[in-house]
Amino acid sequence: MPGNNRKPSLQMLRENFADLHPPFDDVAAREAASRCLYCFDAPCTRACPTHIDIPGFIRQILHRDTVGAARTILNFNIFGGSCARVCPTAVLCEGACVENTHLKSAVPIGLLQRYACDTAHETSMGFFKPGAPTGKRVAVVGAGPAGLTCAHELRKCGHDVVVFEARNTGGGLNTLGIAAYKITTDFALTEVERIRRMGIDLRFKQPIDGARLAKLLGEYNAVFLAVGLGRTAPLGVPGEDLDGVWESLDFIFQTHEKPLSKCKVGRNVVVIGGGNTAIDAANVAVRLGAEHVTVAYRRDRASMPAFRHEYELAVSSGVEFCWLSRPVRIIGRSGKVTGMRMQRVKLDGSGRTASFRAVPDSAFTLPCDMVVKALGQQPLDDLLAAVPKLKLTKNNRVIIDPATGATSAPGLFAGGDCQKDAYEEVVNAVESGKIAARGIHQYLSDS
């Protein structure tokens, strides 16, 4: 191995991880804002899981009330600055924008939202005030977007909130789990800080197991479970313990947890999976300096769940795709990965329900020194199983009332990725936090 010779320079790493779309300045923002038609019952607002009044805030930008625009956004979505960066706007607000039909190009809502939130950032730290104390106490388990949003909304209502977080930092996957070229750690943490300033007791390094959860249910008037998911699913093939095999989230975490120049990346990287996290991991690998990055996916391109815009970014970044291939085993030498043994498959049927059939004598090897597993996360089975009367789906997702976030266990509410109907986006987690906060507030008012 040529060793350090292939390492990209610090300058190059910085450029690789710079903003995909540079932020607007005042003039560009107003120019873009002037394109908004101010739709009635606006599709963008309906398509936004948190239902931000998008035409409203864009009009505020147009008329130079940028602080007001930020207030509008954050009032609907306290992670507005993060969502402006990490939302798949192409399939949400901007995908719904009628300007796609009119001028074949959506109003750049994400960039406008970012402009408002960034411009008003200092002021926005003091936008919201806690409500008059109610004397009720709520425990929130998990300081990700769902948990913190719920905590924030509950503080607005005057309830005391303690947030228990297993990690040593807040924001969950919004802070750590999204490729650093989309959102910087520092920015993600400022949005956590805005929430903390509402008077939330945010406790780090507090992993909650079944026993503690049962205790919390006794000590607090209500508990909101927003623990997300656990480890990445294993490939189930020999060689997963080799040095150089990574879980996708761990691989992405490092771009937030250490300087880019210290992040580990292989020279030849194979990513297994076809979701947005797989694509994120591939994009990160390229940007960290990998020479060859291959995404291997067992289905075809049409069945790949990753968004088209993410896929296109990967392709334009030089990522290669290996369709209809599934892992057989990871090859290693002296405990280190040297290759990914794959096998071609055929699909019987079409779409997501198609079954796989191995193509005889089709095995091949992708030489690599790093394998990133991105098959999706598994639920925290042990924790969930420990809660009495908690109804779960067959694959251990928490069943909730979608209108209130209430679980089958009295006083226990849930939201975010651990629940049955979760979408993986930050903005969905925020909305489920809002819904649960309303449900909890109602529950506390009734009891």
Next chain:
Amino acid sequence: MSKHPRPANRNGEIDLSIDFCGVSAPNPFWLASGPPTNSEYQVRRAFEAGWGGVVWKTLNHDPIVNVSSRYGAIDYDGQKVVGLNNIELITDRSLEDNLREIRNIKRDFPKHAVFVSLMVESKRETWHDIVKRTEDAGADGLELNFGCPHGMSERGMGSAVGQVPEYTRMITEWVKEAAHTPVMVKLTPNVTDIAAIGRAAVEGGADAISLINTINSIMGVDLDTLNPRPHVHGLGSHGGYCGPAVKPVALHMVSQIASDPKIRVPISGIGGIQAWPDAVEHMLLGATSVQVCTAVMHYGFRIVDGFIAGMTQWMRDKGFASCKDFVGASVNRIRSWSELDLNYKVVANIDQDRCINCGVCYIACEDGCHQSIKREQVPEREFAKRHKDDGRTFVSGTRQYTHGAGNGYVNVYTVNEDTCVGCNMCSLVCPVDQCITMKEVDTGRPVMSWEQYQKLLAAGKVEPIQPPQHA
């Protein structure tokens, strides 16, 4: 109203030249008296660029003193200078310099029209003197500035004259006593009856009328400093408003002058002319020449190319060979409200293939007009089926998405023709070209104006028209 019926003049010669009360010009596009016609340097550049004539910035015996700053503008949602105002006065250069430069220009551009704007104190001899000196310099004609609303009016000149018919008539008479070239009187819009002033000018002997001068205005207030815009060391003063936003006011006044039976003199139209369509509109409503200022202050003399090319093509399409074929063609179509047909009916129609489902028409109708647009929440899947293959849907990942959809539905808007009063508003706010059109509905009833209606009603020959029931 149906399209103008003349056959297109596809390959015929188009003659843009005009005769304006005896003064000829290669085209009707002139520069109004103002900052662009301040000097020989500018007028030379203007004529070289292609302008057909100028009205030289207003002369006086003694140069005035100007302030800094002078102009203010209105921007609208990103569009710059939809309205402009100024507190600049008439020429601040010496009469001798101006006259020498006018002489130079006429020597080098004998075929272009050079009118010279004049404004002096209201003394007969003073007017006689400046008229004589201006004509000696070679001016083709004179324009009397009875319109400037700011600064000079406080000294008894400009609009102080143009707002009083008697003064207008008297000073026009004085000028006519001395003038050998055509005298054009420039009117101020800051009056209640523009035709009364126009008639006074004609009674005084005016050979032509130009209008409108600028409109009294305060442009705005700076929300940081609370200073007016523009301001001079913290203070402002009312100034003259012009630019695209004033065109409708100008067109109304031009048509009033053009249709007045007691005013039968050529008109030079001014106000909001940014491009050739504005110029043509002024001409259709009676202007023989048009004068431009704000657009040139914004974009420079070069814009005249578009005026010439655009109007030439329009004339070709419409079958006009020269300007006089269409000057005033629409004057007769401006009538008193009481002459309009009460039985004429149009209703809005929304083209669902073009509609982008923004709902701007709906809320305009619902809140501001006549509650005649229906909103239907069509399930996204059903909508996508209706719009197969027209680019409304796209696939990302394993899901299909629909532009205009959210929460599982698309708003589809249709017009309730039974209650639509044909007000036009929806078609005006619709962002899509040709999406909402107003279509004529045959009511089966004969033409009946309000005047006729009153007579028929009195004679018991028609039933009273019932008020709309849906409101």
